[in-house]
Amino acid sequence: MMTSLKTWCLLSLSVVLLLSITPTVTKVVQLMSDCKGFLLDERIPEIPGILVDGKIQDQNRYKIICQTFNDKKRFVTLYDITNMIPVFSAYKYKGENKKKIKHSWMMEPQLEEPEDDENMQDCISDNYNYQAKNRDYENEADYDRGHLFPRSFAYSEEDKHSTFTLTNIVPQAKNFNQVSWVKMEKCLGCILLRFCKNSNNLPEGYVVTGAQPGTGKLKERVNIPSVLWSAFCCYNNGRNRWIANSFWGNNVQASPDNDIHTSPLQDPIGNQKYEFFPGSQCPVDKTADQTIRQITHNCPCPPWCVMMTSLKMWCLLSLCVLLSIAPTLSEVLQSMTQCKGFLLGEKSPEVPDILEKGEIKHKHRYRAICQTYHGVRKFVTLYDTKNKIPVLSAQGQKGEDLTMFGRLSHSVSTDRLFSILQLEDSKSDKNMKDCNIHAVYNNQASDSDYKDVIKYNKGHLFPSSYASADNDKISMFTLTNSVPQVVSFNSGSWAKMETCVNCVLEQHCSDNNNAFPEAYLLTGAQPGTEKLNNRVIIPSVLWSAFCCYNQTNRKWLASAFWANNVEDKSPDVYVATRTLQQLYDKLSTGNKTFSAFPGGQNCPLKETVAQFYPQMNQNCHCQPPHQVP
Structure with missing residues (x-):
């Protein structure tokens, strides 16, 4: 879940020693394939103008961070050093851990100095050139530090700690973060826990969460996203089928009921079209509730039918109503x-x-x-x-x-x-x-x-x-x-x-x-x-x-x-x-x-x-x- 802006970045009590480890845990890497385990079938998302056919279009601007905490890879982030926000974070869901932790805000040292430590470190400086710093968010009345990979989805305590790196954070409108987006995370977390089971009947799902840059800036440095989005895909062993869909919402200071839109993977988000899990078995033309009906009976999800869908879906629904085909409404x-x-x-x-x-x-x-x-x-x-x-x-x-x-x-x-x-x-x-x-x-x-x-x-x-x-x-x-x-x-x-x-x-x-x-x-x-x-x-x-x-x-x-x-x-x-x-x-x-x-x-x-x-x-x-x- 997203946190309040009042938490101060704590001074580290000790400096983690640089260890000689294999390149597979290198923090800032050249290829997504150098950070395995967080993308479904290791297939790289398609992000228009940024990540195309598995290749970063501007390697001087967009950096792949294999997020590492205590020498262990936790998730992967594509980071925009110009806007100083992540493009997306991708992670593998393995179950929930409700234990609360005391955290400190961290940063990615290798964005500043490529030869620096590979582990994320506590924020100890106000002189970062290529990433957000804690002071960018201090005393901010309108925006929270919004997690892309939420701590509530992390499997272990160390995984939870790793989500508190500012390279996993975007400025998120307070009531959008604390009301609408939290509801979405609770809905998605429930689906992942109860309906995403691998062949061993254990929770397993893949999630990619990102942000579309806006036009405003926080402290004249950090871009304020216009849209936040999240997409998931997983296998349901009990029903022998894959389920998937995306969620997104406008990052605005709106009413507490600011809508979260849900749609099939193939539908545009905001003004862009993505491929979150290219070449996979994930259904792109159905939402999870259309694949496994009445998920909302078990999960605290908003009514799926009233959440926004694509124009194509609305036209299809209207046609079905007009023709009285396979009615899905009370009648x-x-x-x-x-x-x-x-x-x-x-x-x-x-x-x-x-x-x-x-x-x-x-x-x-x-x-x-x-x-x-x-x-x-x-x-x-x-x-x-x-x-x-x-x-x-x-x-x-x-x-x-x-x-x-x-x-x-x-x-x-x-x-x-x-x-x-x-x-x-x-x-x-x-x-x-x-x-x-x-x-x-x-x-x-x-x-x-x-x-x-x-x-x-x-x-x-x-x-x-x-x-x-x-x-x-x-x-x-x-x-x-x-x-x-x-x-x-x-x-x-x-x-x-x-x-x-x-x-x-x-x-x-x-x-x-x-x-x-x-x-x-x-x-x-x-x-x-x-x-x-x-x-x-x-x-x-x-x-x-x-x-x-x-x-x-x-x-x-x-x-x-x-x-x-x-x-x-x-x-x-x-x-x-x-x-x-x-x-x-x-x-x-x-x-x-x-x-x-x-x-x-x-x-x-x-x-x-x-x-x-x-x-x-x-x-x-x-x-x-x-x-x-």
Whole structure:
């Protein structure tokens, strides 16, 4: 992370002796190939007008620094001795080290005297001709010392110390550094740690971070960059694919919400086009989130869809919206399978007289909603616009690219409720929107329907407790995912069932990396005869089913649950654990069969997960073994 400008350069207590070492650790070198280990496949970035076909265009101005601390190479920097800022620093990410260190600011002695020590040294002079000095940054109100290689990405304590050389620093606008850029670094650090794994399943990624010179100067010496950028590429062993993208932002004293732009590697940054990892397997036409979907569920990243992309990407998105091709925004669809990723085998459930063989029977009444919050798909719902309650909501994931389900994580407090405007007007915005508390919607429940109601909660079908990230949790608070549910039932036996299922998913449907190889959940409601506010049907029964893959035993697991929407008679009431076949028998009508997972031929129909309950923690609130049918 970037540091404040108030830190003074400390006087070194001892001078490091010049050691006779091999040329591979020489600090100022002639070729990038003389400083190995920090570029992906040792391929040299292409920087227009500066570094072309692996060759520096002006060797008198641009110097390659093999950044060395305590006789060990740490990273590589291309430095501009005219502007006195780095062009870029490149480094190999190997994992995180959260330990804080006391640091002193350092400089590169060989930029001043080629025969000087090869190790970076503490700043002890104000007479540097070819690099920034500490006094350039002192008493500066508007700019921080901005790291290109941030200490937060360094693997060891010595690596952290090595980032505090002024040859790795640029003047960075304070609020851009301390707000927007820090958020980007946290997002990128999380992606590198959790999604960048080599063949040994260890964190590994390559990052190049740089700056575009501006027109202003600090203390009439040091160029103030107009743009900062960072690009990464890494291999994901779990998904057997490469992921990459770039981030950049204008280095200005803007608002705290100054945008960080994200884009595929091939897109220009500012007014320049780079090749960060030429000749590699890094995808250049996709961002990391497009390669491994929903990275933001696990990392504190801004919503990817609202971050700036290239004109080419915006045109493509607009075309897809116009043509309704593979919708990636929340919208009312013609079928549930158009909302990809949430149904086992991409096959719709079978619901007699409502949803049969993938076709919605009465499309004017029942609507498929691809539920989306901040441009990211969260789950899919089949909604009954007449009864103003969902028929069912479905969530599923396969592999590391979909990680909605969470570890019994923290709750989120929100007073927000969302509606789907497209249920009212097909031309409206496709994302869920905050409910107008004064509005009465024609085709869905309104906030006023639940106002001053004591007996019933807004009962989630897909519960917020199953989601891991705050945005996922908040997205559950759409009224198209809610039904009137008796208060004691909702907070009592039904809540215990949800907690138990989440425990099963965590303990028996996840792998050693806490990722879910494959898991699917379906929850629905059977309409009753009474109405809330004379508008919203009160369900008579709620039901839920899941099917997931147990990687340890290499088998599929499944269970089903249902209960009447009535008061719990006592705190000791539990929702019974049933088989899928028992649920199918209950919800089938005449010769029409209900099926939660018609695409899941491997889901066991006559087994449950109750066998695991005796080993479960009591906080999982699973049904006591003696009560299991």
